[in-house]
Amino acid sequence: MNKNSVVAKKKFGQNFLKDEIVLRKIVEAMPKNDNKIVEIGPGLGDLTKYLVDVKSVEAFEVDTDLCKLLQSTFKKEIDTKRLHINCGDVLNAWQSSLIDEPYDLVANLPYYIATNIILKALADPMCKNILVMVQLEVAEKFCAQEGQKVFGSLSVITQSVAEAHIVVQVPPTAFEPPPKINSAVFLIQKTKDRSNEDFEGMLRVAFKQPRKTLMKNLSVVYEKEKIQEALNELEYTLTIRPHQISTHDYHQLYKKIK
Template sequence: MIEAKKKFGQNFLKDSTVLSKIIQAMPRNDRKLVEIGPGLGDLTQELLKVKPLVAYEVDEDLCVYLRKKFSKEIEQGSLTLVHANVLNQFEKGSLLNEPYDLVANLPYYIATTIILEALEDPYCKSMEVMVQKEVAEKFAAAPKTKEFTSLAILTQSIGTAKLLFDVDPTSFDPQPKVVSSILKIDKHKEFVEGSFSGIFETKEQLQKFKKYLRCSFQSPRKTWLKNISSEFDKQSVQDLMQMHDLPITIRPHEISVLSHHLLFKHLRLNDARKRSNATTE
């Protein structure tokens, strides 16, 4: 019998009702399917009833188990089992070199990192993932709530995020100490087409926006003005806030996704003008 390993954050999903709800919520299209951390293969088995998939598993013992359990599917080509750390794979580029949807029960300890990597992977078009509830809430949070942070802004800049339903600890073996949730993210059209032609014209601009968000939320309880002034001229920021009718006491979580983009755009333009003037002088 395979036992869950703490170092890999393994909690095996066994609840057939939850498995069925995951399958019902997954997208129906011709894109390839990717699963991360198939575990004992309960979700894998249901996914294979819908379409072929590629599954990434870091645990060699589980790979041995899965190769035996799905020997027929592997031989037929409907299941491709990859023994690898997905984070290393993301560093190389993408989990697949063609459009795909991600459906997975993610290990809690690296769930946020995986989602962020998948968001930037141009080949990943959507994801339906199980994560810790409070993590799902941060990705799908609305402005002016305490959960609304840079995670929500970045995610909602790239796509739409929705918490579908909660999953009780009793649905797993072993049982985790937290409630889980199914988070669904569908990317906007420009990202589905593998382009940054929408909000972000280039990948470099996306990286700059991430830097802006880190600065904006470096001290969430402080005002946005206080945070952002560590990177940009304070007087210029105040003038910008006045132009957008933003109170100087506003905090970063109280600013909408669109407003954050407008502020980022103006700050970049102001910064570019200053550099241009300095060069001319």
């Protein structure tokens, strides 16, 4: 099997990033440190070939055909321990931490599991930075600021433990085959680990129906009086919408109503 004969498999959400300018921008955006790189879904190795030039890489590929191709393409890098390829589903390999040393996740993620992977990386104590390509609308949710319409639970979870910003937007033409949506590379630089499941449970309730008031959403689960009292103390009106409250104030709200 050679690179040119590979056909993207829909079941693995494969869209191979081919644009050299975007590939270089990803490498340039990588934080400068001594952390290992974890790449999830290396595909044909188009990004991998740049990553192994910079650091040693731990790659996870679910497609057994692509595993064989990568093992043959990167034989030299595997022999010199610059690259190690794990064949199989990364989510099965991921217990509390994916590898036992500090790492940065750098990847063109399969879109159907991208959100799940990013949330796992945010919770993984060994993961220090996340630089990934995802659907544009997913990137916007992770990077949104209070007051923006797309500001939601993913934005609050991210801001609670990290700083995030979009590095570059990427058109469908950068991929083979081209997806039907726009994409974006974004960077999350962690300052601590995601851990409070109860807090995230409250966020799910708060943002369940974003067009309704926060009061209405929360009162499905929490005591009305406590919510009213908390919103008054934080100097918010009772008609405030979920996207209009800051991450800091969501934490204050949680302490008051839990």
